[in-house]
Amino acid sequence: MAQNHSKSLPEAAVEAPALDRGLAVLEALDAQPAGMTLTxxxxxxxxxxxxxxxxxxxxIARExxxxxxxxxxxxxxxxLLRLGQPQVADVSLVGGSLDAMRALRDAVGETVQIGIPIGDEGVIxxxxxxxxAVRIGVNIGLRFPLHNNAPGKVLLAFRHPKERERxxxxxxxxxFTDRTITDKAALRADCERVMKQGYATxxxxxxEGIHCVAAPIRDRLNVLVATLWVSGIAGRMPxxxxxxxxxxxxKAAGEIERRLRA
Structure with missing residues (x-):
């Protein structure tokens, strides 16, 4: 369990102790996605x-x-994710993506998500x-690894080669399942395949029973900023x-890129 937060306060934080404790609450909850009790x-x-x-x-009042x-x-x-999401010119990533996401959902009939890299993970x-009637439920803010799912593979594969290897x-x-990649050589090979075909699966x-297909979203400098993907039940999306x-x-990722680059 963490020690008393005040012991490691920087000098400037002493001047705003309530703000510092509020940020400490946010950091504590960020480390526990399942939630925490007041105690x-x-x-x-x-x-x-x-x-x-x-x-x-x-x-809570500030949502x-x-x-x-x-x-x-x-x-x-x-x-917090909405406040810190990538922005190109005056267009936020989510704001520039919603129309394309809805069109993609209507085209494939399955749940559509967008995520960004946070360190060695992705986040929705x-x-x-x-x-x-039967759909895949996901929560905004959910973090996911980079090796066992399509959006994670996109966020890994399209990194700068040196950073990808690191x-x-x-x-x-x-x-996680019998099909999870657990060998690093196999993961490197999968990244090469993802970059070659332009999408990950x-x-x-x-x-078990959940399939995903993901593509990269890049800025005007061709740098990866996010990933767009569809998640479906295996029986409906074999x-x-x-x-x-x-x-x-x-196609939808391309539309988002064009909106961000406009």
Whole structure:
């Protein structure tokens, strides 16, 4: 468990202790995607429950934090991601993507998501849900690894070659299903394939029965800024459909790139 947060405060933070504790709450919740109780949060930041509760209520009012009434645990919303999302000129990534995401959802009938790299992970910053009765539920702010899913492979493959190799060397290839890539040589080969074909796929590599197809989104300098992907239930989106779905995903990604570059 973390020590009292105040012990390591930089000198300037002493002048704004409430702000510092509020940021400490956000950082604590960021480290625990499943959420934390009031007691856990106050222990981590080293503050009394009463003042911690007041901080949390302020963050809830500002829509940075939400409470699950069934578990009484607090977790982050996606607001911080919206504030920090990439922006090209006057167009935000999400703002420039929504029309293309909706068109892609209508074309393939499955859930569409967009994500950005955060260190050695990816994070979902927006979604357009499938209209199917049975659909894949995802949360904005969900983080995902780079080796076991289509969007993660895109975020890995289209990095600068030196940074891609450093990332592959650094990350742990945890097994999630029987089809998860756990060999680094195999992951390097998959990255080469992704770059050559322009899109990535996974067939139940992260979750049994869930298939994904993803493509990169690049800025006007051809630098990767995000990934766009479709997630579908295997029975509705079998491997035999990957090429046709990929064509739609790349088309939508191209539309987003044109909007960002305009």
């Amino acid at each position: 856990e949060i106050s222990t981590v930041i080293g503050g009394p429950k009463n003042s911690t509760s007041r901080l949390i209520q302020t963050l 940075y934090v939400v409470r699950d009434d069934s578990t009484m645990r607090f977790r982050l919303t996606g607001k 910053i927006e979604k357009i849900e499938s209209t199917q 990332t592959i060397t650094r990350i742990k290839l945890e097994r 996974d067939w139940g590599e992260a979750d 491997k035999s459909t990957f090429a046709s779905v990929a064509a739609e995903v790349m």
